[in-house]
Amino acid sequence: xxxxxxxxxxxxxxxxxxxxxxxxxxxxxxxxxxxxxxxxxxxxxxxxxxxxxxxxxxxxxxxxxxxxxxxxxx
Amino acid sequence: xxxxxxxxxxxxxxxxxxxxxxxxxxxxxxxxxxxxxxxxxxxxxxxxxxxxxxxxxxxxxxxxxxxxxxxxxxxxxxxxxxxxxxxxxxxxxxxxxxxxxxxxxxxxxxxxxxxxxxxxxxxxxxxxxxxxxxxxxxxxxxxxxxxxxxxxxxxxxxxxxxxxxxxxxxxxxxxxxxxxxxxxxxxxxxxxxxxxxxxxxxxxxxxxxxxxxxxxxxxxxxxxxxxxxxxxxxxxxxxxxxxxxxxxxxxxxxxxxxxxxxxxxxxxxxxxxxxxxxxxxxxxxxxxxxxxxxxxxxxxxxxxxxxxxxxxxxxxxxxxxxxxxxxxxxxxxxxxxxxxxxxxxxxxxxxxxxxxxxxxxxxxxxxxxxxxxxxxxxxxxxxxxxxxxxxxxxxxxxxxxxxxxxxxxxxxxxxxxxxxxxxxxxxxxxxxxxxxxxxxxxxxxxxxxxxxxxxxxxxxxxxxxxxxxxxxxxxxxxxxxxxxxxxxxxxxxxxxxxxxxxxxxxxxxxxxxxxxxxxxxxxxxxxxxxxxxxxxxxxxxxxxxxxxxxxxxxxxxxxxxxxxxxxxxxxxxxxxxxxxxxxxxxxxxxxxxxxxxxxxxxxxxxxxxxxxxxxxxxxxxxxxxxxxxxxxxxxxxxxxxxxxxxxxxxxxxxxxxxxxxxxxxxxxxxxxxxxxxxxxxxxxxxxxxxxxxxxxxxxxxxxxxxxxxxxxxxxxxxxxxxxxxxxxxxxxxxxxxxxxxxxxxxxxxxxxxxxxxxxxxxxxxxxxxxxxxxxxxxxxxxxxxxxxxxxxxxxxxxxxxxxxxxxxxxxx
Numbered sequence: 001x002x003x004x005x006x007x008x009x010x011x012x013x014x015x016x017x018x019x020x021x022x023x024x025x026x027x028x029x030x031x032x033x034x035x036x037x038x039x040x041x042x043x044x045x046x047x048x049x050x051x052x053x054x055x056x057x058x059x060x061x062x063x064x065x066x067x068x069x070x071x072x073x074x
Numbered sequence: 075x076x077x078x079x080x081x082x083x084x085x086x087x088x089x090x091x092x093x094x095x096x097x098x099x100x101x102x103x104x105x106x107x108x109x110x111x112x113x114x115x116x117x118x119x120x121x122x123x124x125x126x127x128x129x130x131x132x133x134x135x136x137x138x139x140x141x142x143x144x145x146x147x148x149x150x151x152x153x154x155x156x157x158x159x160x161x162x163x164x165x166x167x168x169x170x171x172x173x174x175x176x177x178x179x180x181x182x183x184x185x186x187x188x189x190x191x192x193x194x195x196x197x198x199x200x201x202x203x204x205x206x207x208x209x210x211x212x213x214x215x216x217x218x219x220x221x222x223x224x225x226x227x228x229x230x231x232x233x234x235x236x237x238x239x240x241x242x243x244x245x246x247x248x249x250x251x252x253x254x255x256x257x258x259x260x261x262x263x264x265x266x267x268x269x270x271x272x273x274x275x276x277x278x279x280x281x282x283x284x285x286x287x288x289x290x291x292x293x294x295x296x297x298x299x300x301x302x303x304x305x306x307x308x309x310x311x312x313x314x315x316x317x318x319x320x321x322x323x324x325x326x327x328x329x330x331x332x333x334x335x336x337x338x339x340x341x342x343x344x345x346x347x348x349x350x351x352x353x354x355x356x357x358x359x360x361x362x363x364x365x366x367x368x369x370x371x372x373x374x375x376x377x378x379x380x381x382x383x384x385x386x387x388x389x390x391x392x393x394x395x396x397x398x399x400x401x402x403x404x405x406x407x408x409x410x411x412x413x414x415x416x417x418x419x420x421x422x423x424x425x426x427x428x429x430x431x432x433x434x435x436x437x438x439x440x441x442x443x444x445x446x447x448x449x450x451x452x453x454x455x456x457x458x459x460x461x462x463x464x465x466x467x468x469x470x471x472x473x474x475x476x477x478x479x480x481x482x483x484x485x486x487x488x489x490x491x492x493x494x495x496x497x498x499x500x501x502x503x504x505x506x507x508x509x510x511x512x513x514x515x516x517x518x519x520x521x522x523x524x525x526x527x528x529x530x531x532x533x534x535x536x537x538x539x540x541x542x543x544x545x546x547x548x549x550x551x552x553x554x555x556x557x558x559x560x561x562x563x564x565x566x567x568x569x570x571x572x573x574x575x576x577x578x579x580x581x582x583x584x585x586x587x588x589x590x591x592x593x594x595x596x597x598x599x600x601x602x603x604x605x606x607x608x609x610x611x612x613x614x615x616x617x618x619x620x621x622x623x624x625x626x627x628x629x630x631x632x633x634x635x636x637x638x639x640x641x642x643x644x645x646x647x648x649x650x651x652x653x654x655x656x657x658x659x660x661x662x663x664x665x666x667x668x669x670x671x672x673x674x675x676x677x678x679x680x681x682x683x684x685x686x687x688x689x690x691x692x693x694x695x696x697x698x699x700x701x702x703x704x705x706x707x708x709x710x711x712x713x714x715x716x717x718x719x720x721x722x723x724x725x726x727x728x729x730x731x732x733x734x735x736x737x738x739x740x741x742x743x744x745x746x747x748x749x750x751x752x753x754x755x756x757x758x759x760x761x762x763x764x765x766x767x768x769x770x771x772x773x774x775x776x777x778x779x780x781x782x783x784x785x786x787x788x789x790x791x792x793x794x795x796x797x798x799x800x801x802x803x804x805x806x807x808x809x810x811x812x813x814x815x816x817x818x819x820x821x822x823x824x825x826x827x828x829x830x831x832x833x834x835x836x837x838x839x840x841x842x843x844x845x846x847x848x849x850x851x852x853x854x855x856x857x858x859x860x861x862x863x864x865x866x867x868x869x870x871x872x873x874x875x876x877x878x879x880x881x882x883x884x885x886x
Contacts, residue, residue, distance in 0.1 A: 017317070023564040028320040029134040030566060031169050036324075041350075045359045046457035049466075049565060051350075055168045058346070058569035060453050062460075065564050 004050070004066035006040045012071035013037055019068040027069070031055045037074060076124045077236045080150060082177060083161035084170050085132035086446075086570035088189040091219025092161050093129045094579055096228065113145075120229045123236055128155070134169075136176045137280060137316075140494075144284055150180060151288070154268050157183045157235055159228075164194035164201055164216070165571065167335055171327035172320075178210060178245040181270030183235050186214045187228060192221050193571070198339030205334035211245060220576055246272065247326055251311050252318065255279060255303040262299060265292045279303060279315055346571040350450075359454045366447065367473050370438050375480045375512065378431030385430055389423040394665060404654045407627075408714065414607055421603035422596060424759045425809060428482060428512070432591055435474065435485050437584040442470075444575030448492070449567050456565060461872045462546040463553025464505075465498035466565070472502070475509035477542050483507040483810040484591060487817050494567070497560035501553045503818050504827055505545035507806035510538060513758030514801060520762055523780035525794035529854050533798075536861045541802060543868040548834075550871045556826075598812045606753060609727040619720060623713055630709035633702075657710065659686075660703055722764075727752055741800065741839035742793040742847075751804065758807055791853025796843040799860060803835035 006012055014036045017027055031054050032038075039053040049062040061069075083089040097116025114129040130149060131142035150158070160177050162170040167188075177184055188194075188201060207214040213231050217224025249256060259275040267274060267288075277285040278300055289296050307315055352358055396419045400412040442448055452466030459468050468490075475486030486506040493499040510518075518537055522530045553560075615623070659682060666674040675690075722728050723745075731748035738748055746765070754761030762779075769782045783789075789797075805828045806814060815824040838860070846856040 019564075022561075023566070025137050025316065026134075026564060026566050028317060029137065029172070030568070031172070031324065033317065033321045033324050042354060044453050044457060045354070045356045046454075048457050049453060051354070051453065051569060055166075057166045057169060058350075058571075060449070060565070060567050060569060062456070062565040065566065 001071060002067045003038065003040075003052075003061070003069040003071050004063040006066075006071065008040050008042050011037055011039045011074040013074050014069060014071055016070040017068065018070065019065070023065060023068070030059055032069060038071065075122060075236065076126070077157060077232070078153065078155045079125060079127045079157045079159055079232065080130055080153075080155040081127055081159050081161065082130045082146060082173070083132060083189075084134050084163070084173050086568060087132070087161045087163040087166075087170060088219045088573075089129065089132060089161045091576055091579055092187060092189055092217065093127065094576070094582060095219050095222055095225055097127055113149075120233055123233055125232065127159075128153075133173065135173055136277075137282060147282075147284060150182075151267070151269060151285075155182065157185065157232065159185045159187060159232075161187050161189050164188040164191050165197050165199055167199075167201065168324075168327050168331045171330055172323050174210070175247060175323045175326055178212065179247070179270065179273045179276065181244060181273060184212045185228070185231055185235070186210065186212060187224070188214060188216045189219055191216045191223070192218045193573075197344055198337055198342070200336040200338065202334040202336075206330060209330050209333065220574065244270070244272070247322060249276075249319070249322055251313075252279070252307065252315065255307055258303060259296075259299065262293055262296060263289065276319070280319055281316065344571065346446075349572055350569075353447075353450060354453065363451060363454055366442075366451075370435070370442075370473065371480075374431055374435040374438055378434045379480075379512070381430040381434075382427055386427060389426055393419045393423060394662075397665075398662070402654065402658050410611070413611070417607050418600065418603055421599060421606075424513075425596065425599055426592075429588060429592075431482070431512070432485060433584055433588050435482075436587040437580050439470070439474075439485075439489060440580040440583040441575045444573060444579060446570040446572050449569050452567065453569065459498075462550045462868075463498060463501050463557070464546075464549050465493055465495050465502070467493045467495075468498060468502040468505075471506050472509060472542070472545065475506035476511050477509055480512040480515055481509055482511050482513075483509065483806055484813050485587070487810060487813045488587065488590075490817055495563040495565070497553055497557050497562045500557050500560060500818060500823070501549040503814055503823075504552060505549050507810045507814070507827065508545050508548065508803065508831060509541050510802070511758055511807075513807075514761075514804075516762045517754075517758070517801060518798065520765070520779055520783060521794045521798055524784040525789065525791040525853060533854070533857065536857055537798065537802065540861055540864055543864050544803065546868045547864065547871060548831075552830075594812055594816065598808055602755075602808045606727070609730075610722060610725045610753070612726060613724060614721055615717065615724065623717055626713050627710075630706055630713075633705065633709075656703065657707060660707060722749060738836070740844055741836060742789075742796045742843040743800070743839070746787075747797060751800070755805070755807060761801075792843060792846045792851070792856055793853070795846070795853040795857045795860075796839040798857065799842055800835045800839040803831050803838060805829070805831045805835070 003012065003014075014032060014034055016034065017024065017032055019027055036054060041051040041053050041058065043050050044060075049060045050066060051058060051060050053059075081089060081093055093114065093116060097118050116127045116129070118125055118127070128149065130146040133140070133143045133146050136143060136147055149155075158177055158180065160174050162174060174184075174186060186206070188203065188206075191201075194201060201216070203214050203216055213235075215224055215227045215231060217228060256272065256275050256279065259278055260271050263271045263274055274285055274289065278289055278296070281300075281304075286297065286300065304315060307313070307318075311318075353362055393416070396415050397412070400415045401409045403409070403412060442451075448467070448470065451469050454466070455469050456466030459465055471486045471489045471493075473481065473486075474489055475481045475483045483506050486509065487503055490499050490502045490506070493502060518534070522533050526533050663674060663686075666677070727749055728745065731745040731752060734748045735743075735745050738744075743751075746769075750761045750764040753764045765783065766779050769779070769786045787793075811824055811828060814827050815821060818824065818827075842856050842860055845851070846853070851859070
């Protein structure tokens with residue numbers, strides 16, 4: 001499933017990243033690699049973007065980007 | 075002995091506090107040529123070692139998709155530093171080590187500084203420094219820029235490495251499956267680049283365009299070879315090289331992390347978690363944001379403005395000093411050099427007057443940046459702004475520009491630097507000047523006072539809120555047209571942990587930015603002031619007019635002579651020079667007094683006791699002369715004023731104003747308004763000043779500008795509404811254009827930011843005025859309808875769904 005449809009407060013394992021180009025590099029640099037653990041912390045007050053915890057730091061992603069990250073529940 | 079050090083680290087690792095701690099305040103800031111990334115160097119000495127430390131922009135890695143990374147990489151490659159210092163956030167070690175591994179591969183001596191040791195400790199993170207040092211085979215020092223610990227250890231280590239010159243044995247990660255490809259590429263690199271060849275090979279395989287371009291200058295077919303290796307690797311292992319390398323580096327970071335770090339409070343909520351629960355709460359986030367903005371506004375704009383009351387006397391003193399060294403005024407004949415000098419000083423003072431506001435503003439921004447609220451602001455508002463092609467990070471620039479009433483576009487445009495999304499950044503740069511700058515406020519007040527005395531507050535509400543709707547519309551339009559092809563960046567943004575800012579760091583940044591403002595803005599403003607002066611001065615008065623004023627001057631002089639003929643001092647003022655001296659003495663004294671000088675009396679008494687006694691008139695004769703002198707002064711000022719208004723009317727700018735009348739009359743503007751707008755281009759303040767001097771009647775001395783405007787201009791409130799609408803959209807002033815050019819790095823864009831709002835302003839004012847005239851609508855109704863239409867358009871545009879996503883891929 002896509003990271004965009006994940007629930008706040010739950011943890012997930014990254015299975016695959018379907019992004020290309022710039023976004024792909026950026027995600028790699030920020031630690032979005034296969035097998036990494038992400039926790040969905042919360043959604044923004046207007047429901048988009050979302051806040052995630054990965055490698056013990058906080059990061060925000062718009063849902064349009066989160067769609068490209070394939071995860072499964074940990 | 076000299077050494078050059080590069081300071082590298084990920085964003086939010088506290089790099090600048092370490093930089094400030096090591097280098098002191100003696101810093102040198104320059105822009106990297108052609109880009110808008112700051113290059114900061116610090117020069118300092120330790121023992122007999124002269125150190126140049128260059129602060130590289132914060133980067134997450136050394137791949138090549140962002141400007142910062144390109145700048146950092148270029149520096150290391152071209153300037154070849156002797157030593158690299160890598161600042162690492164000890165409380166966020168795993169991700170930070172990702173960059174450390176890439177730096178180690180470069181093959182230069184490296185010192186790792188574990189910064190924010192205090193934060194890590196508080197969060198129960200125990201780092202085994204020796205363990206890391208052993209595993210990475212490089213010195214590792216625990217430090218805290220905030221608590222100023224570790225400074226001596228760092229300096230000592232720099233000293234030791236510079237003196238021993240010990241070469242590190244090459245650091246290498248074993249990339250297993252990729253090793254054959256690395257070897258093949260490495261063997262092709264025969265030229266000595268003064269840098270580790272293995273690193274170059276790895277970067278080239280990683281698809282780093284900058285490195286590939288460098289290599290392809292010397293090596294034939296390198297691109298084909300790389301392509302071959304890439305395809306080969308992907309075919310055999312079914313893996314993409316980039317993600318393979320990233321995974322390898324993260325694995326290595328994981329190994330170091332798990333062996334050297336012990337977390338005792340792993341699952342406890344950190345302070346940041348707790349604060350975010352409140353600050354990013356669905357219901358509380360907006361009120362808090364609002365409060366923050368109001369506070370910034372109150373402290374910087376309102377209190378800063380009050381502060382200018384205290385700083386203004388100093389600027390006035392500069393002006394007084396200038397007028398004291400310039401040739402003196404001869405009754406109603408002002409030497410042009412004097413006129414020019416005063417004009418220049420006034421132009422500069424108008425801008426320097428804002429320094430206290432800027433200083434507070436920049437200090438507050440620095441605090442917000444350091445604390446970590448900025449990205450959170452973007453997080454909260456991104457959804458709204460994105461719909462109009464802007465970005466969550468556009469919030470601050472727009473607020474600074476005056477999203478409510480009263481800001482300044484200069485710091486607003488400057489603060490767009492951090493926006494990662496290029497299209498949104500350009501749109502923000504473009505829309506910030508549309509906000510209501512502080513200097514427009516007196517203009518509005520003048521017009522509202524003159525034409526809408528009863529609807530003042532609701533008109534002010536329209537004026538202060540319509541700008542944001544206008545900005546949204548324009549942004550939406552330009553991002554879907556001229557900026558359509560601009561690169562957008564994915565919204566991937568770190569939310570750093572909350573940190574207390576350091577006083578020194580905030581101060582340094584505020585001073586730095588104020589200084590940039592002074593330097594860049596003042597030079598340009600000076601140049602434009604000169605041009606404007608010429609355009610307002612020439613061709614000047616013709617002979618008949620001059621003769622007329624000479625005659626008037628004679629009349630008032632005769633009157634003065636007659637008035638004082640019976641006093642004992644009559645023969646002291648027989649010639650023109652003496653009268654001129656007295657008159658100047660009198661007006662200088664008054665200027666000094668009005669500027670709040672407490673020593674004026676003493677000073678003027680010393681200067682000329684006789685003249686002083688007349689100015690302070692005690693005896694009967696002195697009083698008579700004093701009275702006559704006042705009349706003379708008033709008469710002289712009237713002549714000067716009339717001369718000025720005729721000169722403006724005759725001047726080049728006046729002619730341009732007149733020649734625009736055939737077009738501008740559809741918007742209800744006569745040439746006087748045109749001239750005011752043209753001159754306001756140098757600095758907004760001039761609009762009011764110019765209008766004021768044009769409409770001064772000279773009849774009643776104490777008439778307020780509002781009354782003068784209402785009675786002498788012949789305008790109706792509908793005229794005023796059209797003028798206000800024009801002013802709302804009016805193009806950026808010179809100072810703003812300079813920073814637009816700086817930030818957008820394009821003259822074309824600067825020109826566009828001048829003419830598009832100008833055209834639009836003209837069009838809107840024309841539509842409102844013409845329709846208003848045809849349908850006989852009052853000025854207030856016209857403004858209300860205009861407001862409603864703009865808000866409606868903004869809402870409709872917001873409802874249009876965005877189509878743009880300019881990256882490929884997705885779930886199958």
